[in-house]
Amino acid sequence: MKGKLALLFTIIVLALIGVDIRLAYINKTNGEKYTKKVLAQQDTASTLLPYKRGDILDRNGTILATSEKVYNLILDPKVLLQNKSDDAKKDCVEPTLRALLENFELDEAELRAILSEKKDSSYVPLLRQLSKDETAAFRELQEDKERGARIKGVWFEDSYIRRYPNNSLACHVVGYTVTGNQGQTGIEEEYSSVLNGTNGRSYNYLNEDLEQEKSVKIPTDGDSIVSTIDVTLQGIVEKYIDKFIQDYTNKNIEGPAAKNIGVIMMDPQTGEILAMAGDVDFDLNDPFDLVKNGYLPQEILDAMEGNPHILVDQGYMLEREYNQLESNGKLDKENLVLFLQNQMWRNYCISDGFEPGSTVKPLTVAGALETGTVSDSTTFLCDSGQVIVEGQKPIKCAKKTGHGIISLEGSLMFSCNDALMQIGAKEGYDNFLKYQQIFNMGLKTNIDLPGETNNASTVFTRDNIGPTELATSSFGQGYNATMIQVASAFSSVINGGYYYKPHVVKKVLDSNGGTVENINPVLVKQTVSAKTSSLIRQYLYHTMYGEMDSNGNNPTGKKARVAGYAMGGKTGTAEKIPRSARKYLVSFIGFAPVDNPQVVCYVVVDEPNAADSTTQASSAFAQEIFKNIMKEAMPYLNIYPTEEIPADMQDEVDAENAAKAEQQAEQEGEESGQEGEDPEGEEPESEGVLTDPNTGEQVRMPTEEEVEEEGDTGFLNGIVSPLLGDEDEKPQEPQEPEEPQEE
DSSP: OHHHHHHHHHHHHHHHHHHHHHHHHHHHHHHHHHHHHHHHTSOOOEEEEOOOOOOEEOTTSOEEEEEEEEEEEEEOHHHHHHTOOSSTTTOOHHHHHHHHHHHSOOOHHHHHHHHHHOTTOSOEEEEEEEOHHHHHHHHHHHHOTTTTTTOOSEEEEEEEEEEOTTTTTTHHHHOEEETTTEEESHHHHHTHHHHOOBOEEEEEEEOTTSOEEEEEEOOBOOOEEEESOOHHHHHHHHHHHHHHHHHHTTSSSSSOSOSEEEEEEEOTTTOBEEEEEESOOOOTTSTTOTTTTTSSOHHHHHHTTTOTTHHHHTTSSOHHHHHHHHHTTOOSHHHHHHHHHHHHHOOHHHHOOBOOGGGGHHHHHHHHHHHTSOOTTOEEEESSEEOOSTTSOOEEOSSTTOOEEEEHHHHHHTTOHHHHHHHHHHHHHHHHHHHHHHTTTTSOOOOSSTTOOOOGGGSOOTTTOOHHHHHHHHTTOSSOBOHHHHHHHHHHHHTTSEEEOOBSEEEEEOTTSOEEEEOOOOEEEEOSOHHHHHHHHHHHHHHHHOOOOTTOOOOTTGGGOOTTOOOEEEEEEEEOSSGGGOOEEEEEEEEESSSSOOEEEEEEEESOOOSSHHHHTOTHHHHHHHHHHHHHHHHHTTOOOOSOOOGGGHHHHHHHHHHHHTTOSSOOOOOOOOOOSSOGGGSOOOOSEEEOTTTOOEEEOOOHHHHHHHOOOOTTTTOOBTTTBTSOOOOOOOOOOOOOOOO
């Protein structure tokens, strides 16, 4: 028995020695090959752990932009093919392919081609941006110990997709992102580095004992931005822009409601932008499609490939823009689409310059008060216009028969160009240009949005201003400004004299909601004294609520009033270039409440849809939008009515109350009218001779018959700005954006 055991032991020892000898031989001849094969079968892949880009919120915490977690379906052909077997019971390739085809919309031929062509690859994305629900069935199958045992080489990579719950709301302020979390336009671009975080990584490795271990570097999520935008106010603004478009498209002539529309609402006490919108918008979730976003009809998109000049013919492009693209060899469809997309993404409120017109008259008056050029008791004779340079045609007032003798307050109440030209002449070049700079005309406001233009080349300096330029500049013609420049300067004039840097971001939060940084208001400078500011507020209150004077002059801002509220505001009508075309940009800027302004609203309507040039020059178009917005916005802002309802508004209020009582759907309101800034139908004829209070000169006022005989040639009488030329004006372009990439 012992002998048998000894023999068995000897056989076992010899067998082990044989195995050792064989292993030593294999290791010597093929050791490196098998080591690589074993290591290749270990899960040592490095996996990217993406960060979550921070949210963009409105001032009350409503989400404007967020990153939603999604999953990319990844195939590892190398691992899968290593688990291929001729034995159907052990093979993993066919079960894996079958599971993929059953759970996802994939093409079998393409899958097999990937395995054949990319057999050495460890990373092949099959599908991107799958939701959790779309991956659930496959994950469940993978985790099943029996059914998922032979599913190999497939995994899900975490990713994020940017979502905009409000679609196009505040699109030019919010902006969008492209591949790689690169912000394009708006806050997304301006604060991209703040919103972005740092990727993490997970990877397995073999330690010195050839045991598998895992190392994980956690990603750092981006910070979130709390904007100054108020979703409710933004919605109100966009609603009434849309209403105007609906009401006026093809109303008087065939064509759009206006060439451009812009609205800014801001807090004059801080520079915070509460709402900012234009007539062009786009869906932030699909920012590239010109047709879906309503910017371009499909038929024009189809036609422009064979006839690119159709974009000029239909008003989507200026002739010189077309010529520039042509000279650069960029009239192909791809470049034309990119040009149109950049126009669609352009923020009119900060990127486009225009002659602002009478909305800047309060700046001229405020500057003159500060320099002592005029006082509250100064009076002027308006005899319908001024001949500034001997032999040159006169520059006219909005009221063609003249306002007669008016006060300094009347120069704003009745929007008198003649009085403003006299103020400009009294003030002189140096003082006028000094206050233009103080009010930031020709300088960037440095609002925290990309694409702001400064119009520096279209504002006069001491080297190029003459008497005609001083005269026209005094009432907002001959130079360019942007909406944000005008709104910011105007705010400083009515808030006590303090110029705040306009901004759209209020706070930065970390990924846990803690405050990283508060963006406090930045006081840039004091523009005017508190006394001057108080006078301007009084003048602008009477511009809306004042009475007709003894000469029959009516305040120009009455159509913008909201019954029961104490407000102030100023109308604007600018005659566009070329002057011969008789096209107008009209506007209204106002604030409430008058004693302690909490909100400024600035409305611009460029070439409103009107039957003729005379009616197009009416600021009533802009006043209508302003009134609708403020009527709804002021109660929301806790600005309450404090005034008795004016007698001439009682019928309007009664009609509105009756409409509410009867629950009628049709909105009631005062008739929009088609009148100029100073409705001539309400003004009696001025006759006789008046004495100019400043010169003592005896002046005969023009009669209605003389005005009619002269004809309507515009108040600028064809006078051209040496800065802007006499061609169709094009706003100064901001820096060209990089060509975006679609996600």
